[in-house]
Amino acid sequence: MGEWKLINANQAAAHAARLARAAVIPAYPITPQTTVVETIEEFIHEGIMDAEYIRVESEHSAMAAAIGASASGVRTFTATSSQGLLYMGEVVFWAAGSRLPIGMVIVDRAVGPPWNIHTDHQDAMSQRDSGWIQMFVSSAQEALDSVITMYKVAENPEVLLPFMVCIDAFILSHTYMPVNVPDQAEVDSFLPTYRPPHWMLDPDLPVDMGNLVMPMEDYMEMRWSIHTSMEKAKELLNQISREFAERFGRDHGGLVKAVDLEDADVAIVSLGTLSSEAEYALKRIDTAKTGLLKVRMFRPFPREEIIKLLKDKDVVVVLDRSISFGHSGPLAMEVRSALYGIDEAPKVVNFIVGLGGRDVTYKDIVSMVNFAIKVPEDEVFPCYWYGLKDRIRSLRLKGVI
Amino acid sequence: MVLTIKDLMSRERTYLPGSASCPGCGASLAFKLASKVLGRNTVYVVPACCFSVIQGPYPKTCINAPLINIAFAAAAACASGITRAHKITGRKANVVVWAGDGGTVDIGLQALSGAAERNEDMIYVCYDNEAYMNTGIQRSGSTPQKAWTKTTLGGKVQPKKEVPLIVAMHRVPYVATASVGYPMDLVRKFEKASRMEGFRYIHILSPCPPGWGMSSNKTAEMGKLAVDTCFFPLYEIEHGKLRVTVKPRERKPLKNYLLAQSRFRRTLSEADVEELEKEVVKKWNQLLELEKLDRIV
Amino acid sequence: MSESKEVEMVLPISYPSPGAMGKTGIWRVFKPVIDLSKCIKCWQCWLYCPEDTVVMEGDHPKIDYEYCKGCGVCKEVCRAGAISMIREGG
Ligand code: SF4
Ligand code: SF4
Ligand code: SF4
Numbered sequence: 001m002g003e004w005k006l007i008n009a010n011q012a013a014a015h016a017a018r019l020a021r022a023a024v025i026p027a028y029p030i031t032p033q034t035t036v037v038e039t040i041e042e043f044i045h046e047g048i049m050d051a052e053y054i055r056v057e058s059e060h061s062a063m064a065a066a067i068g069a070s071a072s073g074v075r076t077f078t079a080t081s082s083q084g085l086l087y088m089g090e091v092v093f094w095a096a097g098s099r100l101p102i103g104m105v106i107v108d109r110a111v112g113p114p115w116n117i118h119t120d121h122q123d124a125m126s127q128r129d130s131g132w133i134q135m136f137v138s139s140a141q142e143a144l145d146s147v148i149t150m151y152k153v154a155e156n157p158e159v160l161l162p163f164m165v166c167i168d169a170f171i172l173s174h175t176y177m178p179v180n181v182p183d184q185a186e187v188d189s190f191l192p193t194y195r196p197p198h199w200m201l202d203p204d205l206p207v208d209m210g211n212l213v214m215p216m217e218d219y220m221e222m223r224w225s226i227h228t229s230m231e232k233a234k235e236l237l238n239q240i241s242r243e244f245a246e247r248f249g250r251d252h253g254g255l256v257k258a259v260d261l262e263d264a265d266v267a268i269v270s271l272g273t274l275s276s277e278a279e280y281a282l283k284r285i286d287t288a289k290t291g292l293l294k295v296r297m298f299r300p301f302p303r304e305e306i307i308k309l310l311k312d313k314d315v316v317v318v319l320d321r322s323i324s325f326g327h328s329g330p331l332a333m334e335v336r337s338a339l340y341g342i343d344e345a346p347k348v349v350n351f352i353v354g355l356g357g358r359d360v361t362y363k364d365i366v367s368m369v370n371f372a373i374k375v376p377e378d379e380v381f382p383c384y385w386y387g388l389k390d391r392i393r394s395l396r397l398k399g400v401i
Numbered sequence: 402m403v404l405t406i407k408d409l410m411s412r413e414r415t416y417l418p419g420s421a422s423c424p425g426c427g428a429s430l431a432f433k434l435a436s437k438v439l440g441r442n443t444v445y446v447v448p449a450c451c452f453s454v455i456q457g458p459y460p461k462t463c464i465n466a467p468l469i470n471i472a473f474a475a476a477a478a479c480a481s482g483i484t485r486a487h488k489i490t491g492r493k494a495n496v497v498v499w500a501g502d503g504g505t506v507d508i509g510l511q512a513l514s515g516a517a518e519r520n521e522d523m524i525y526v527c528y529d530n531e532a533y534m535n536t537g538i539q540r541s542g543s544t545p546q547k548a549w550t551k552t553t554l555g556g557k558v559q560p561k562k563e564v565p566l567i568v569a570m571h572r573v574p575y576v577a578t579a580s581v582g583y584p585m586d587l588v589r590k591f592e593k594a595s596r597m598e599g600f601r602y603i604h605i606l607s608p609c610p611p612g613w614g615m616s617s618n619k620t621a622e623m624g625k626l627a628v629d630t631c632f633f634p635l636y637e638i639e640h641g642k643l644r645v646t647v648k649p650r651e652r653k654p655l656k657n658y659l660l661a662q663s664r665f666r667r668t669l670s671e672a673d674v675e676e677l678e679k680e681v682v683k684k685w686n687q688l689l690e691l692e693k694l695d696r697i698v
Numbered sequence: 699m700s701e702s703k704e705v706e707m708v709l710p711i712s713y714p715s716p717g718a719m720g721k722t723g724i725w726r727v728f729k730p731v732i733d734l735s736k737c738i739k740c741w742q743c744w745l746y747c748p749e750d751t752v753v754m755e756g757d758h759p760k761i762d763y764e765y766c767k768g769c770g771v772c773k774e775v776c777r778a779g780a781i782s783m784i785r786e787g788g
Contacts, residue, residue: 024486026481052489056481057511057518058511060475060512064478065478065481068446068478068481069485071469072482072490091475160707199711203443206465206713208468210710211453211459212454213458213459214459217459222708406741410741410744417714418764419722419764424725425770426769427748434745461713462712584746617770618770618771620746621775
C-alpha cells in the first residue's frame with residue numbers, strides 16, 4: 001500500500017502533515033526548514049490539502065498562532081530550526097503550559113554565532129525542559145511515520161502535550177531517499193479526526209486559559225500534571241508505535257530501538273542520524289562485541305529502557321551532537337543519571353561530535369569505541385571532544401582526543 | 402442600528418463585577434463598554450498587560466467569554482491562529498485582541514503589523530494607559546512627551562508613537578481612536594467595527610488613576626478632557642477615508658488636562674505647556690487636513 | 699507510578715464567576731449613595747461605571763455594594779447631583 005517516492009525528510013514531513021490533516025499551519029521560513037513549508041504550500045495550491053496556511057512574520061508568531069489555532073480545537077502543525085526555535089522559545093513553553101497538542105518538526109541546525117546552517121542538536125536541546133515531547137529520527141521514512149504517530153500520542157486525553165519531531169539538517173532534510181507515502185485512507189484509519197477536549201475557546205462554554213495563578217493555588221500542581229502526562233506519553237508511544245508497525249509494516253522502534261544489543265559488551269547510544277552511522281559502524285568494530293541503542297524519545301526520557309538494556313554492559317559510548325557547556329553532552333547526562341546507583345554500572349564514555357555539521361563517519365565511531373574501551377574507569381572525563389582540528393589536538397589537552 | 406444606553410444595559414454581561422482592577426480603571430470601563438457591544442459570541446486574546454491581572458486569579462475569572470492569555474509579543478499572532486481555525490471549523494465569532502499599549506506599540510508591534518498586513522479577520526483593541534502600568538509605571542512608546550514615569554523621571558523626551566496611523570498605512574478596512582470619556586462614540590465605533598470584516602483596529606485612551614497621578618473619580622473627566630483639548634483626537638479611518646468623529650466646539654486649554662495629572666504636573670514648566678499646546682494645535686490642524694483628502698491611504 | 703490510576707489533569711483553565719478577586723466592595727473608602735428624589739434616570743452613572751456595579755432596579759439605578767469599588771466616577775458624571783460619596787463606616 002502507499003506510494004513509493006524519492007523525497008527528502010522535509011518533504012516526507014510535509015506529506016505527513018497533509019496525511020494527518022493538519023488544518024492550520026503557521027510558519028516562517030528558515031534554512032533548512034523551508035522545503036517543509038514550501039511543500040505544504042504546493043499541496044494547498046494544488047488543492048490536495050485543505051488547510052489554512054498562515055505566512056506569519058516570525059517564529060514567535062508562528063507558535064503563537066499555532067497556540068491560538070490549537071486552542072480553538074483544530075490540528076495544528078509548524079516547522080522551524082535553530083535560531084527560529086530559539087526565537088520561538090517563549091511560546092514553545094507557552095504551548096506546553098497550555099496543554100495544547102501542537103505538532104512541530106525541528107530541522108536541527110547549529111546555533112550562531114557564527115552563522116552555520118548545518119546540523120547539530122543544540123537547538124532542540126535548548127527546549128528540553130519546555131514540556132514538549134521530543135523525538136529524534138534517523139531517516140526520511142521515520143520522519144514521515146513519526147509525524148503521524150506524533151499526533152496520536154500528543155492528542156491522547158491523558159497526554160495533551162505538544163510534540164516535536166527532530167530531523168538532522170541536510171543529512172535528512174535535503175537527502176533524497178525512497179519513502180513510502182501511505183494512502184490517506186490508511187492514515188485516517190490509524191489517526192482519527194482530532195477530538196479536542198471540552199475546554200477549548202468556545203463561546204458556548206467560556207473558559208479563561210492561562211490567567212494568573214497564585215503560589216498557594218495550582219501552579220505547582222499544573223507542573224506536576226505535565227510531568228505525569230509525560231510518563232503517560234512513554235507508555236503510549238511504545239504502544240502506538242507497535243500499532244503503527246503492525247498496520248504499516250514498518251518498525252522504527254518505540255522510545256528506543258536496540259540493534260545487536262542483547263549479547264554485546266559495548267553499547268553505543270545516540271540520537272538522530274548518528275545512530276544510522278553507528279549502525280553501519282557496528283560490523284567494523286572488532287575489539288569488542290558492540291551493539292547500538294538508538295534513543296528516539298528524548299523527552300520523556302526512556303529511563304527504564306536505558307536501565308534494562310544497558311545495565312549489564314561493560315562500556316557505554318554516548319555520542320552527543322550538542323554540548324551543555326561546562327559539563328558534558330546532554331544525552332550522556334541522562335544516560336549517566338539513569339544508570340546511577342546500579343551495582344557494577346557500566347563505564348559511560350561521552351563524546352562530543354559533529355557540532356555545526358562536522359562530518360562524523362563510521363570510522364570515527366569505530367575509533368571512539370576503541371578509545372572508550374581502553375580508557376581506565378577512574379580516568380573517564382565528563383566528555384571527550386572528538387574530531388577537533390590537529391591544531392587543537394596537538395596541544396594534548398585533557399578531554400580532547 | 403445605533404445602540405442606546407438602554408440597549409447596552411439590556412445586554413448580557415461579559416465583564417463580571419469583582420475584578421482585580423484598581424478603582425476607576427479606564428481599561429475596565431473600556432472593556433465593559435466594548436464587550437457589551439461585542440456580546441458573548443466573542444473570543445478574546447490578552448497578552449501581558451493590566452488585563453492579565455484584571456481577570457482575577459485562577460480558578461476564577463471575571464471575563465464571561467472565552468479568553469486566552471498569551472505571551473507579551475504575540476497577541477495578534479495568536480488571534481490570527483484563532484481566526485484561521487474558525488475558517489476551518491466554520492465558527493462565526495468575533496476574534497478580539499485586548500492589549501495594553503506596551504503589548505501593542507512596543508513588544509507586540511511586529512505581530513500587530515503582520516496580522517494587519519495579512520488583513521486577518523479580527524478586531525485589535527489597544528487600551529492605552531500610556532505606560533507599563535502593570536509593572537509599576539515605566540515608559541512605553543505610547544507615553545506622551547513630558548510625562549513622568551519611573552523610567553522618565555524628568556519627563557519623556559520623545560513624543561507618543563502614532564500607532565493608529567501606522568496601522569492605517571497597512572490599508573486595513575477600519576482604524577479608530579476612542580476614549581472612555583466619550584463612551585457612546587466608543588460604542589458606535591465598536592458597533593461599526595463588529596459589522597465589518599478583515600483587520601480592524603481600535604485604540605482607546607484609558608485613563609489610569611495610579612499611573613497618571615489622579616484620583617480614581619477623574620477617569621471619565623480626563624478621558625473627556627483629552628479629547629476636548631485636542632490632546633487625543635477621536636477619529637476613524639474607514640477604507641482609507643479619515644473622519645474626525647468628535648470636534649470640540651471650542652478647544653479647551655491644554656493645561657486643564659495636563660495639570661490635573663501629577664505625571665505632567667511634576668515635570669512641566671509653563672514654557673513646556675505652551676510648547677506642547679503648539680504641538681497639539683499643529684497636529685490637530687494636520688488631522689483636519691487629512692480629513693479633507695478622499696483617502697489618506 | 700506503579701499502578702496506572704486515572705490521574706486528574708491539572709489545567710491552566712479558569713471559569714467565569716463574579717467576584718474573581720473576592721468581594722471588592724470591601725475595598726471602598728467612600729460609598730456612592732444615590733438620592734432617588736434627585737435622580738433624572740439619565741443612566742450616565744451606569745454608562746461610566748468601570749465595574750458595571752450600577753444596576754437597574756425597577757426603573758431606577760441601584761448600586762451593587764458587594765462589588766462597587768467606590769471610585770466615585772458615577773458621582774462625577776451625575777449631572778443631577780443625585781450621588782454623594784459617604785465615608786465608609788462613618
Ligand atoms: S494600573 Fe491603571 S490600567 Fe492598570 S488596573 Fe490600575 S487603573 Fe487600570
Ligand atoms: S447619573 Fe445621576 S441622575 Fe443619572 S441615573 Fe445616575 S443617579 Fe440618576
Ligand atoms: S463608585 Fe465607582 S465602582 Fe462604585 S458604582 Fe460608582 S462608578 Fe461604579
